[in-house]
Amino acid sequence: MELPKFILGDNTDYPDAIFIIHTEFPRFIINLENDEVEWFEEFDQHDEKELATETENYIRLATEFYDREVARYED
Structure with a gap:
């Protein structure tokens, strides 16, 4: 499976967080x-x-x- 470089993540336990997952080296999650x-x-x-x-x-x-x-969702 080919993954995109970035993935937008959401979790109801962290309602204010905006998680971005970077799937290529170096892999990380940023809030x-x-x-x-x-x-x-x-x-x-x-x-x-x-x-x-x-x-x-x-x-x-x-x-x-x-x-x-976000801009794509607004369009």
């Missing part, structure tokens, strides 16, 4: 309500330094995906 990120990968020290610089980019991409999806 756009507070920009909290949960990584599914294990990282070594070198990876963590690179990841720190890339996290802002991942948040931006997830937010752009969410905005695009």
Whole structure:
């Protein structure tokens, strides 16, 4: 099965949360309500330094995906 790069997630236990699931490496879930990120990968020290610089980019991409999806619902 081919998965999209981003998936919009919802959970009634977290009514204010907006979850975006990133399915490609590095896999993660971000809650756009507070920009909290949960990584599914294990990282070594070198990876963590690179990841720190890339996290802002991942948040931006997830937010752009969410905005695009919401705009499509409004159309």
